Amino acid sequence: MLNLEKGQSLSLVKPDGSSIQKIRVGLSWDTADVGRNVDLDLFVIHKQSRKVAFFNNKTAIQGVQLSDDNLTGEGEGDDEFTKLDATKTDDGDYYICVNIYDAKARNQSFNLVKNAKATIYNDETNSSIAAYAISQDGGKNTGLIVANLKDVGGHYEFTALGEYLTGDINEVAQTIFKK
Numbered sequence: 001m002l003n004l005e006k007g008q009s010l011s012l013v014k015p016d017g018s019s020i021q022k023i024r025v026g027l028s029w030d031t032a033d034v035g036r037n038v039d040l041d042l043f044v045i046h047k048q049s050r051k052v053a054f055f056n057n058k059t060a061i062q063g064v065q066l067s068d069d070n071l072t073g074e075g076e077g078d079d080e081f082t083k084l085d086a087t088k089t090d091d092g093d094y095y096i097c098v099n100i101y102d103a104k105a106r107n108q109s110f111n112l113v114k115n116a117k118a119t120i121y122n123d124e125t126n127s128s129i130a131a132y133a134i135s136q137d138g139g140k141n142t143g144l145i146v147a148n149l150k151d152v153g154g155h156y157e158f159t160a161l162g163e164y165l166t167g168d169i170n171e172v173a174q175t176i177f178k179k
């Protein structure tokens with residue numbers, strides 16, 4: 001499996017050259033400090049419509065489906081995931097983001113998280129395509145823009161971003177709307 005670097009693009013095509021239209025992005029993480037629970041939330045923003053799909057509104061964006069909310073990151077494999085279906089999503093920029101739930105009140109940041117990783121899958125075959133390690137330099141930040149998935153006429157172009165920032169889901173969204 002390919003390990004993505006920040007800024008790296010990924011071609012989402014099958015061996016026969018046709019596009020992979022159903023993509024899944026999984027998020028996994030562990031808590032660095034035993035006994036101190038960190039709740040990461042995966043969410044998706046469609047820049048052009050300014051819609052946000054998150055744990056409290058999982059189907060806010062047509063063609064995007066979020067998994068159940070995992071509160072602890074415990075266990076093997078992906079703790080949360082989102083599916084994107086290019087046959088249903090509109091053209092435009094979809095940003096895959098991660099945020100620490102209630103970070104301010106809980107006084108938490110990414111330095112309490114370890115082994116965090118986003119994995120990109122071909123959801124038609126359930127095979128992993130690439131992974132992006134996200135917990136190496138998070139420091140005092142509480143949010144992360146993991147990647148951009150651009151829907152161009154019914155297929156996706158993927159670029160790893162790895163942009164850390166502070167703030168809650170709303171503040172991350174405002175940053176993206178300005179892009």
Ligand SMILES: [Ca+2]
Binds near residue numbers: 040070072
């Ligand atoms: Ca969560």
